[in-house]
Each structure stands twice: as C-alpha cells, then as structure tokens.
Amino acid sequence: MLCWGNASYGQLGLGGIDEEIIVEPRQCEFFTGKVVRDVGCGRRHTVFLLEDGTVYTCGCNDLGQLGHEKTRKKPEQVMALDAQNIVAVSCGEAHTLALNDKGQVFAWGQASDGQLGLTNIEDCMRVPRTVKSLSEVHVVQVSCGYRHSLALSQRGHVFSWGQNRFGQLGLGKEGPCVLTPQIIQSLQGIPFAQISAGGAHSFALTMSGAVFGWGRNKFGQLGLNDNTDEFEMLYCVKRIYAGGDQSFAHFRSLQDGSPPDDLRIPHCNQHILHLNEELVQKWLSHAHGSHKRLPAEMTGEIDDIFSSASCLNGSFLSRSHPDHYGTSTKCSGVDMNAARLLFHRLIQPDCPQISQQVADSLGRNLIPSLCSSPPDIEVLRLYLILPECPLFKNPSVYITLTIPFAQAVIQLSNTPLKVLGNWWSRLEPSTFQGLVELYKEVIVYLLRMKSMGIAASEHRTFTCFLSTCLKFLEILHSVNERAGQIIQYDKFYIHELEDLVDIRSDYVTWFQHQMFSSGMDSPVTLCKYPFVFDAQAKTLLLQTDAVIQMQMAVDQAERQNFSSLFLPDGMVESVNPCLILIVRRENLVEDTMEVLRKSKNVDYKKPLKVMTSLIQKI
Template sequence: MPGIPGTGHPPGFELTQSQGNEKLQCSNHDATHMLVLSPDGELSEQWATASSSCCKTRLVRELRHQDIVQISCGDQHAMALSRGGELFTWGKNAHGQLGVGSLTASIPQPHLVKRLKGIPLAHIAAGGAHSAVVSLSGAVYSWGKNGFGQLGLGDTEDRDCPAYVRALEHWKTVFIACGADHTAVLSKEGLVCTFGAGGAGQLGHNSTQNELVPRVVAELWGARVSQVACGSQQTLVYVPSLDKVYSFGSGEEGQLGDGRKPHQLIPLPITSPANIEKLCQENSTSQKVTGSITRGIQSSVLRKMIKNSYLKEIATLKDKDVDAWISNSSLQHWELIKQNIRLIFSSEACINGSFLGKSDKHFKTSKEFSGVDMSEVQQFYEKIRKKPEVLQEVQKEIKKLLLSLSSSPISPENFRLYLILPFLLRGNDDSSFHSLSLLAQAITRLQPKALQTLEHLLSNLETPFFRGLVFLYQRVSQKNVSEFVTDIVQRGMDYLISPYDGNSREPETLQILQILYQVNSRAGFRVLAKNFYVPQVKEAIVNHMNFCANTPLWNLTKYPCIFSMEDKLLVYDIESKTTAVHLGPVVLRTIAWEQWLFPVRRQYLLQDLWNNLNSASTQQFRSILKAAGRGDIFCRVGTLCGMALYNSCLVPFPFPAALYKKLLGLAPALQDLEELWPPVGRNLQAILDEEDDRIFESLEMDFTIMEEGDSMVAVELKENGASIPVTKDNRKEYVDLYVNYVFNESIRKPFEDFMQGFLRGCPAEKWKMFLPAELQIVLQGQTKFDWHLLEKNVIYSHYQPSDETIRNFWTVFHKLSEDKKKKFLAFLSGSDRISAYKLERFTFSIVDPQVANPDEIYPYANTCSLILFLPRYSRKGILKKMLLCSIEHDEMFGLL
C-alpha cells in the first residue's frame, strides 16, 4: 500500500536483498552503532572504534528466541520489538532512555520495558538519548533525555520510564521519528508535528526555538505527508501527491548538492525523485554516509522515502489466518496453527491489538472507549467453536496468560483483553469456569485507578455484550457459590467455637458480578437486576446463615447484587433482630428491642414520640452514636425513620427518590431533580438537548443559581461562576453542578443531621444492600398491588370461596377504582400500603360474624389481626353500598 502513513522504516534503516530474503540494519546518527537483523532472525550489533576503521560485532543472543520485527538505534542505546509485542532495550542509560525505571549507567543485555507490557505497539524510534513509541491506536509514549522538550511532555525533566504524551491524544498518530534531540510524529491524515530542539530549524516552524509540546508544522498543512524521518538535526517528509521529499533543519556539507543554506527553517523540496535516486546510488559507495546520517541526510533514508519499504508489525488476528485455522486439518498444518495461536494468545499486546474496528474509531481509545469491535470478537468465537481443537488451543493459551496479567496497566488499550477474554472463555465445562475464575482474580488484583478505568469502559459497552458479561459471570458464580457453601457447611459448627479466620474466601467472580452491577446501576439499569441473582444464596441463608452471622457465609452479603429483594429482606431481618454478645469463645444472641416499651397516647402522639426518643439510652438503640439534640427536627425525623426500618415498620413519608440515593451514598441525577422540581428539571434537560449556539447567547446564563431567603441571592456553582457564561461546550458541567447544589451543597447540614439520626435509630448495617427503589419500598411500603394475588391469599372462616357472599364480595371489589381499593386496604390494615416483607405473602381473613340480621350491620375490620368481618349478603347492590360506606367513613376504618 504505497503512500499509506506509517509504512516506512525509521531513519538509518537499509534493506538489502539476499536470495529473496531481507537483511535489516539500522544505525545511529553518527554511524558508531549499528543493528543488523539477518534473514534467519539473528540479531547482531556493531560498535565502531574510535578510528572508525573497524567494528566490534556482538551477536545479541538474549533475543535469539524472539521473532524481532522492528529495530532502532540511538546514539548509545538500542531498541527491538518482537512479533509477540514485547519491547526490549539495552545500552547506555544515563538519561533513562532504556525506560526500565532507573538511571543505571549502562545495561548491556536487552531488558523488557515492562511498563509498556500489553500495549500493542505499531512503531518504535530511538533518538540521541531518548526513545518513543506509537501504539496501534495512536497513543504516543516517550522517555529518556528531555533537556530540549523532545519528549513532548511540556517540561524539560528526564523520564526513566515511558510517559504518555497527552498532547497527542486522539491525534491518530501512525509514525514517529527521533533525531538527536528532537522528535517528529505523523498522523493518519498526513499532518506532521515536531517538538524538542529547534536550534537548526529542524522543527520546521520558521524559528530556532525549542518546543516543549508537539506543534503542527504549518507549512505542511494540507500536504498529506506519508513518510517522515529525522536526522541528527534535520527532518525529512515525503508528499506522495507531489512525489517530492521536503527537508528542514541542518544542511551542512551540502550533501544534497542543491546549495541550500546551512539551516533551513521551513520545509522545502530538496530535488526531484530521479535525482534523489541517482544521488542515493552515488552515495551508497561512500563509507562516510553508508547506513548513517552524518549531520545531515543519509542516502538510505532517501531511498526508503521513494520505495516505501514496509515495517513489519506485531502479530494480530487476521481473518485470513482464522479461515486457514478452520479449513486446514493436516498434522503439518496443525503444528503451524498451534504456533500462530500460541504467538497471539500468549501475548497481552497481540490480543489488545486484535479485534479493532475496521474504521478509525479505535484511534479514539480512552478511559471511556475501548476501541474494540465486540462484534468481531463474537464472530471469531463463532468461527473457532466449529473447530473444537482450535477453540481448545485458544483457551489453553489464554489460561496460561491469565496468571501473569499486570496489576497496574498504564493505557486504556491494556484493558481491551478484559472485555475480549470472557467471550473467548465461554463453555459449560469446568475448564471454562476455572478460566473465568482466574480472569476474575486478575481483575481483582488491579489497582484502584486501573479498576476505575475498567468500570468506565464497561459502562460504555454495548448493551448486548454487557448483558453477555453479566450472564457469564453470573453462571460461573452460581457454581462457585455452591462449592463455597458446601465447603462451609462441611466445616459446620466449628465457627461457633472460634470466630471466622478468613481461610474460606468467597469466590472472586462475585466481586466482578458486583462491579458489573454497580456499573449497571450508574448506567440506568440496562440489564434487569434479576439477571445478577444467584439462587444458591437463598438456601445458604435459610439453612445455615441464621446460626451464626460470624461465619464466612455472612461475607456473601458484601455482594448485594446476588440477592433478590426477598433474600435481602431475610438477611436484614436476621441482622436487625439479633445482636451478638461475645462471652469468651462462645457467641450468644439476644433479641433487640424486645424489652423497650414505647408507650404513646393517641391524643399526644408526636409529643410522646419525641419525649421517648430524647430520653432513650444508647443501649436501647444498640448504637454508639450520640443522642439527638432536642432542637434538631431533622435528626429526630431521621431517628424515627431509622427506628421504623430497624423494626420493620412503615413510615409513608413522601420522601423523593433522591433521599434514598443519598442514604446509600449514590449521587442523585437530573431525573431526580425533575421528580422533585419538574419545571426546573425540564428546563435543564432542554439545555442539554439544545444544539443552537445562538440560544445560549440569548439566555445570558452563567454558573450561578438564585437562592431564595429574605431576598434573592446569586450563589456561584464554581469559583468565579458569575464570570463564566454557560455555552454549548460547558453546559453538561453546569447541569451537573446545578443538580449537585440542589441535592448536596444546599442541604448539607440538614442531611447530615438526618443521617445521624437515621444511623442512631437503625444500628443494623445490611440495609445498605438494598437499591434506592428497594429501600424506598421497605420504608414507605408498596404502592402498587396485585389485587388478584390478594384475593388468592385470603383465609376464610365459616366461609368457602364458592359461597355466594364471597363471590359477590370479590365481584364488587374488583369493580372498584384503584383509589377505592387502596381505601379498603387502609380500612382493613390501617395503611393503604403493604409492607415489603409481605409483598408476596400479604394475607387477611374473611370471617362470618354469624349475626341474626346481616342487613343491619356493616362490614368491620380488626386491623391488629387483619380480620374482615363480613356478614352474609345475598344482593350485590346492598353489599357494594355497605362496603363503600365502611371504607369511606372515618369511624369505620378499623379498631386499633
């Protein structure tokens, strides 16, 4: 593909044909150091003596088992990239140019640059005493000497390990070249950036200034450069549309024969292509310039510009290779296939470099976007599973790789394999389950920042593939939990004698499932919560957990996602009704609250309530938090709500959903503001949806919010907010700060008081397992009912379901409006809501009071025992009239 950016060799490369094979050699800028890669894969290096009349040659035996695809020479150091994606460096290291994390003076043998492990590299380059690489998705890393800013990091400090050049993020870099103290990079669109030393004009910016960050060479804008190379103090570029090579920088000694100035500050064509080729042939016999750039242009660089020699790449998956794996089955081919599979799937870098989208989207790889085309992963799996031996070989190599994954990757490109590998490890056998467990262990070893990056990438995964990940980890978690529970049960009552020592560790797949659950929660529940449930935990709770909350089984509660709401209620009920008192090695239990009488008078309900709360002892609350102050209404209300939760009582306060999010430590969103304050919420959403810049100008909004008090006051949402206009670019930040102010900043003290009281009233902790919507139901009760289920759960006394009165009753009831039905529920139970504990089990009794004249008595209820006394009626009209009269009349709502 002539002319495609990134297909040329680095400066100092020369290709010579020998019996159809290529011998690759490169040298530094003054020809004192040369690497030679023979056709049979042997790598050797040559060092010139002081007189340059002879060379010392050494075979680089340390890399004899590596398939080297790229080499590069600095003044006193060397780089070699293997086909398996590993980068090796050796030589002088006074400035950290080897990238091994130290400033050791010299390292004579090749060392792996561990910090770049797993990053799929596209190109490597060595400068005078600095180094740089480009990944397949355009990420640039540099290290070593930085006295002139040649690392592009915005300063002049040396680096002893690879640093990410953030200024080139998303620039679609495909090629990089290093001079003695400057660097040039090429984008896929053909733009050239240079940085570092500019004293000889080698940066092409019409000046001799140094540049600490990458700067576009403006004179080449629109030229669509396809090749770039650097000499010691010179830069060359090739423009295929004009078929010309341009140069800038030092031109001493007139090597090009065009009589140009010693220092050329802007790119100018050096000569015609025909003359370049002739010049190359003439100079190829000159020992002075052969294989080198001597303070200027080297003939082999010019030849490379014209002939577009290709770089070899690291091994990545190709469709044609996969098709060959599937179609070939002979023993000879199978051995070669296994070698290819081993090469790719034993390498993090090779896996991360595979499955990239066919378009340029992967150049946008970031903490938000992985760059992986997951449909390609799916298609690959579908192909190889038709050939079991291929699938088995792929999974075998992956399993070996899982044991050596890094815990602190530096690039989003490192994380691709965490998205890819689960879909390649699918299967119903123990081996697949074990491999997924190993992958889970590798993920749990990630450092917090790395894990946060993975969560961001997961949150932006397409829903079908995210759902697939949930399914995979949920299925293997079921098996792991079963084994975990079995192990604990076999160890049995030992935990009553001595506390849990931590030897029985819960499966790591549960941690991954919980991570996916949290990502799913933040993304608005793209996957239903029930897809995370692990049914085996219910059996563990019912049969074993109740005897001792100090067993490893209790640790399963750290993963709320695997519990259904019914399971969570059971766990919470166990915790809230029991407290542990340690007496020596034996764990005993007492029932909380059972001796705390809470007398209240109906006519002084609130007064008695506050008096009891204020006079309660710490022991009564089973809490070490201090008591609420008498004047703090928020703390009192919080205490009341906490007590209700702890005692499984309903408090149907009309709290918004945002409160339950805040109780659980989750950030309220714009949707919560719209629920609380509909006009404002809709207006903010309209701001996010607006695409016309003129609208923002006409609104004249800034980063303030008007706060009501004795007078309207403008509160700044950020520092100097009154001076920052809201624009199309910063509107998301404005909305986020607005929501944060309403739900956090403006109510910080009242909420802290409420939370203090809530924790005082509810000493249990497992309520944090609930989702916000679930906690709302637990506290406020269910407001949506299955009335037919209510009918199904009824217990009859002196009646049969087939009796005419019963049939008439339900016929009348089901014809009532929803509001009337809820009033009947209040008439029956004292509340128009059903407790979360009774959602599926709510029941009441219908009893025949056996009165002499049923037409003279209304239905009445005993709310304490949930009994409806229903006289026998034969006529639906009278039944309906009396039922409505009962539920509408305040005095007939029940006997408390």
C-alpha cells in the first residue's frame, strides 16, 4: 500500500510522522503482509478494506467518520463491522459507506445533509448503522460524493440520497436534502453496470458503454460540451471515475469487443444478473422432471431477472458485433436470435415451476412498470425482447402478459413509438410475422370467449382487451405499410372472423357511430380495422354498405317529399325515391347513358327502376 498527499490528520495511515504533506508515494508499513481489496479517500479520513472483509480507518474523526471513538494516525479496525463480510467501501467528505456480501449498506460519519440515508439522527453517526430503507434492495455498489451518496442495485436500479443543491441526486430538480435513498425514476429500465459520485455531480455507466451524468457542471465535469460523435463511435467506456470537480473514463476501442466492467459483480463467485446459458442450465437441472418447488435462491434469481427491465435489457446485447455501443433509432443492438433460443430453452413443458415463476414476475412486476415515456432509447430494447418469450403464446397468460404488453406499447408516446417502429421494420420478416400472428391469435381467442358468452360485469374489461389487441395490430400494420411491406398485406387477414362475428351487424354498429357519434366512448368494431378482413369478408361489407346507402337515399327522398307537402310551392322540390331509367329496346345504351348523365350522385344510391314501353322492373 502506497500513500501520499496531505497527512496532517493522519489520513495516510503512516503513524506519528512530522511531515504534514507527503509529496511522493510512501509505503504504509501497517499493511505489510496484508492484502488490501478496496480503499476510500475522504477529505480528512481514509477507509481500507482487507481481503478478509475487515475494515480499517484512520484520520480525522470529528464527525465520527472513522466508525469508532478513536482518532488514529494508524489504521484502526472498525469493530462494529467485525461480524460482516464487507466487499466494498466508499468515502465522502466526512462520511463513509460500506457494503457487505449480502447487499446491505452500512453508513456512518457526517449526516447534516442526509448523506447517510438514516433517519432520526442529528449531525453525525459515530458507529456504522444499517441503511434500513435499502434492506429490501440487494445493493452491489456504493459511491460517495462530498455530501451525497449513490447505490446500484443488483437489478440495475440507481438510488441517491443526501445533498441536492446542484441536482446531484438526479431527481429532476435542485432542491433540499433527501434523507432516505430514492430510486432515480428517470433511469428506470436502463441496464447500468457502474455508478460514480463526484463532489456534487454523479455518473452512471450502462452495459452498452453509454455514460449518464447529472449534477454540478460549473467546471465542465459532466462533459456535456463535447458533442462530437467520434468518441461514441470509436470507443467503449470500461470504467467511470468522478472526482471533486473533474471526471475520468477508462475506455477501449470497439474492436476490443469486451463490454464495460460490470461492478454488480463485486467478487468472482457472485452471479451475473443477466439471463444466460449458465443460469438457465442451473435452473433446468433442478426443475427437470420434478414438480417440487424451486429453492428460494433460484426463485429469487428468476424473480430478480424477470422483474427488472435492466436485467433483461442487458441480457441479449449483440456480442458478435459492437452494434449495441451505437444504439440509435435505426439500430437496437439486440441479438434477437440469442433471445429467442434462450427463452425457448428456459420455457419447457416439463419444468412448469420455472414457467410459472417467470410469468408471475413478468406480469406482477415488469410489465406494469413499463412507462409511456422511457428515459432513454436503450429501454425500448425490452419491447423487442419480451414477445420472443414462448409464454406470450400461451392462452392461459394472454390476460396477464400478452395483452398488458400490447397496452404498454400503445401507450408509448410518439417519439419512442416511432423508434420502436423503426426497429420492428428491420426485423427478419419471419420475426415480424410471428408478432403479427401472435396478436391475431389473441383476437381470435377473445372473440371465441365472447361467442361462448361473457358475464355483463366482465363486458367492459373484455371490450378493453379486444380494443388493445386491435390497436396493437393496427400499429404493426402501419409499420408494415411504411416499410414497403415487410410481410404481404394478406398476412394480417383473420380468416376466422366470418365464423365468430356478425360482420353485417358489426358494420351497422360502426356506421351508426360514424354518423351519430355523441362524443361518448365508441364501441369496439372490427370495421374500424379493415386490414383484418379477407376478400370474402370485404365483399360482405360492401354489400351491407350498399343496402344501407340505398335505404338512406330512399329515406332522404321521402323526407324531402313529405316536407314539400307543407311548404310553399317551389321551396322544396319533390323527388322520386328511385332512380328511374326509361329506355327503348332498340336504343338501350344511349338512353341509359343519357339518364345517368343527368342524375345526381345521391341518385346512384337509390333503388333502380327500369321502364320500357312494355315492362317496368326494380
């Protein structure tokens, strides 16, 4: 261990030396024969983490930042953490955080700005205490700014607390201190691998190598003024570091092919929270051919992955080519084939426990969390990945998974929906057609339910489900048309409609709403989505429309004739409710064309009455 810098408070751990400033690296004899895993430097104190999980501190202790009652110029063990296996430490200006192997966070030191995440304390805490508000979160990385703190969860969520004078908490605005950890909602769904807190600014690094920064920028520490594209195109950020008023990034070229360092893996025996072949094999080997409940550990792993947009998002990034480092409106960076293969390997009929847990986690946690305005383009990858899961094709989960997913898509605002449409248009035709076929099957399933009878209390819910699926299919149809037909237009036909729906009645309902809508909720009619009708159904629609138009023309003529009886002569002209065609046998064509030439558009909708010198026929 080498130390240098300000030693006036004993923060270098060199013991009782006379110098206050050490200008070149000097070996700290205390750590001879010991393996140091991590070091945290505060303004006037230092924390050391040894390989065995023990924590030592030295330096100034005026605010309890050492975690014990002594002010020592040599490192002293924090005995309050003796029973813990600490895996990471971090120092702020005068506060300290420690993380154990169970994902629990301990805090001590200055608390005047809420930087400890503890409630009901005064200006400082002199012994480590658990941050209870994070007790339900498995934290994998902590980072301290001067007077604020960050935590990264195993699910990829970023939490912040403490001083927010410069917006360093990322909560959307500057403001007062935040005393307890808050999840940064604007970063939900992005697969983060690292966090780093500077003096009054913060960074988070995604699995794709993209860096998000927020907070104070007086000295350009956020790097926002560099708007060239070259850096993003040529380099992948591996690690991020935030100092007081400066920032650093360690990068490699894209040709290197390796992703950013995932600090959610604090040591080598911790599982990566991505869906991968190793995890799937472990789950299947335990569940195969057995109907016993899964162990709590495996249930927790499945729930963590399939409840987290970040975990699934980072599971299928394209590794064979660094596309995901340049994710854009035209490139999703997702390896769709890898997603399809791994999902099909995981969801198997003889492992119902796994399928049930996956369905529960998706339906209860993940899909309800999808928002209409995702914080970044990377979040949209999830909308490509999820339908590849075979569970979505299971009728037993249409109501809990497939339809809610469609609802999440149609609720997207215009910009993300346009991006998603661009990505859909670049899918393999077979993949895009699979998505279309899936929702055609859901619509048929719903219509069959209706034909068998639905309770009055469930009618509104059923209508909502059917409307959602039709709107989703309409979005896919629009994408298909804009892209110049990824698949043939007839692939959208639902041939079962004639057996399941009274098309004439459906058209009449739609027509009446178009003519007499009073602004109330419109009924769900298939005629609003004509692309689902095949040629035979469309013929029936045209015939129905012709009958309606004819009757309307007759009714209009009769109303006009009735009005003419009560109004002064010439004000309303009486009209014939039929189109009269008087022809001579020897001059049929000429007479017909002459009558049609003199007729109005409305006359063409009337019943046709043909008259000759011998007969008349309607």
